[in-house]
Amino acid sequence: MLNKIYDWVDERLDITPIWRDIADHEVPEHVNPAHHFSAFIYCFGGLTFFVTVIQILSGMFLTMYYTPDIENAWRSVYYLQNEVAFGEIVRGMHHWGASLVIVMMFLHTLRVFFTGSYKKPRELNWMVGVLIFIVMLGLGFTGYLLPWDMKALFATKVGIEIAASVPFIGEWIKILLAGDATILGAQTLTRFFAIHVFFLPAALLGLLAAHFIMIRRQGISGPL
Amino acid sequence: MSNTRVSRRQFLNYTLMGVGGFMASGMLMPMIRFAVDPVLEAGAAGDYIPTSQKVSELTEEPVRVDFTYDQVDGWYESEVTGTAWVYREGDKVVALSPVCKHLGCTVNWAGDSEHPNQFFCPCHAGRYEKNGQNVPGTPPTGPLDEFDVKIEDDLLYLGATKPNTLV
Numbered sequence: 001m002l003n004k005i006y007d008w009v010d011e012r013l014d015i016t017p018i019w020r021d022i023a024d025h026e027v028p029e030h031v032n033p034a035h036h037f038s039a040f041i042y043c044f045g046g047l048t049f050f051v052t053v054i055q056i057l058s059g060m061f062l063t064m065y066y067t068p069d070i071e072n073a074w075r076s077v078y079y080l081q082n083e084v085a086f087g088e089i090v091r092g093m094h095h096w097g098a099s100l101v102i103v104m105m106f107l108h109t110l111r112v113f114f115t116g117s118y119k120k121p122r123e124l125n126w127m128v129g130v131l132i133f134i135v136m137l138g139l140g141f142t143g144y145l146l147p148w149d150m151k152a153l154f155a156t157k158v159g160i161e162i163a164a165s166v167p168f169i170g171e172w173i174k175i176l177l178a179g180d181a182t183i184l185g186a187q188t189l190t191r192f193f194a195i196h197v198f199f200l201p202a203a204l205l206g207l208l209a210a211h212f213i214m215i216r217r218q219g220i221s222g223p224l
Numbered sequence: 225m226s227n228t229r230v231s232r233r234q235f236l237n238y239t240l241m242g243v244g245g246f247m248a249s250g251m252l253m254p255m256i257r258f259a260v261d262p263v264l265e266a267g268a269a270g271d272y273i274p275t276s277q278k279v280s281e282l283t284e285e286p287v288r289v290d291f292t293y294d295q296v297d298g299w300y301e302s303e304v305t306g307t308a309w310v311y312r313e314g315d316k317v318v319a320l321s322p323v324c325k326h327l328g329c330t331v332n333w334a335g336d337s338e339h340p341n342q343f344f345c346p347c348h349a350g351r352y353e354k355n356g357q358n359v360p361g362t363p364p365t366g367p368l369d370e371f372d373v374k375i376e377d378d379l380l381y382l383g384a385t386k387p388n389t390l391v
Contacts, residue, residue, distance in 0.1 A: 154329075157327075158327045158329070158347075160328075161326075162327065172263050175262050176259075176262070176263055178262075179262045179298070180262055181262070181265075183297045185295075185297035185298075185300060186298050186299065186300040187297060187298045
């Protein structure tokens with residue numbers, strides 16, 4: 001049945017080469033843990049992506065209950081965690097996954113550094129990776145405020161002061177982030193929500209696409 | 225006009241890019257102006273807020289004065305509490321902001337028992353002299369801000385904060 005559907009579509013749109021291009025490729029021996037177990041260090045990039053997918057999915061589901069409003073944000077998080085079935089699990093996935101993404105990304109960066117994989121011709125991919133790192137830190141920073149508890153509020157106060165210490169444009173950055181020159185409140189929460197849920201994920205997906213297209217085009221760097 | 229002839233291809237390129245750029249900026253301009261509005265908004269004039277602190281009771285020892293005022297945060301209005309550290313200096317009244325100039329925590333007078341005559345920030349052990357001067361070698365990069373002060377019927381009124389004028 002499924003085969004017939006596939007054949008029907010393939011006959012008309014010739015989709016086989018499309019997925020072959022994506023899925024069919026050589027995995028060199030030196031990056032395959034089945035050959036040398038120490039090659040597991042080459043898995044951290046893929047693991048970062050795997051956790052990122054979990055973050056995107058669990059985040060999409062969290063917004064079914066979450067409300068970015070200072071009166072209701074904390075209450076909605078409390079409700080989804082304690083009253084909704086599996087709420088603790090879904091929020092836990094997003095909470096722990098956030099830290100795990102940073103850890104995996106850091107290990108991936110170390111692997112690329114110590115195998116020298118950033119060298120010519122892969123410099124551009126390293127630079128895109130650094131941009132991904134910045135976007136990920138931004139996602140962590142903006143997401144931390146959303147539960148709107150004391151820890152979130154004061155961490156953001158400190159974070160915004162750090163942003164404000166940038167020479168010349170620090171004050172503008174601060175107001176752009178907080179939505180107000182002095183208050184960290186209702187407008188900050190809606191802004192951080194928008195940045196966390198729309199702006200940064202859009203940037204992240206674009207950068208990840210560039211990252212993956214480049215690695216596919218250049219192939220994995222050779223053995224040490 | 226110069227004599228360089230514009231080819232049909234160049235002409236079409238320029239017009240398409242011009243029209244395309246015009247349409248793109250027509251889309252982007254409202255969105256960007258919308259996003260940066262808080263930066264361009266004119267700051268509201270600071271009104272003086274009454275406190276319950278009697279000026280005649282002030283001494284040279286800084287005391288904590290809490291005051292409440294209506295704060296308008298976009299669409300959200302609320303009553304919030306602010307704090308100032310107030311003391312008398314001769315016949316002048318000084319009110320200092322408790323916001324640490326390092327990363328915005330809240331400082332306390334004599335908060336550290338080893339330095340009873342200084343302001344202390346518990347976050348990263350920043351210290352300030354009584355006039356708000358930051359102690360060299362501690363994290364803060366500048367002196368504590370100062371409130372505009374007004375006295376009416378022996379009651380203390382606090383205005384906007386400004387950079388410290390005492391140091």
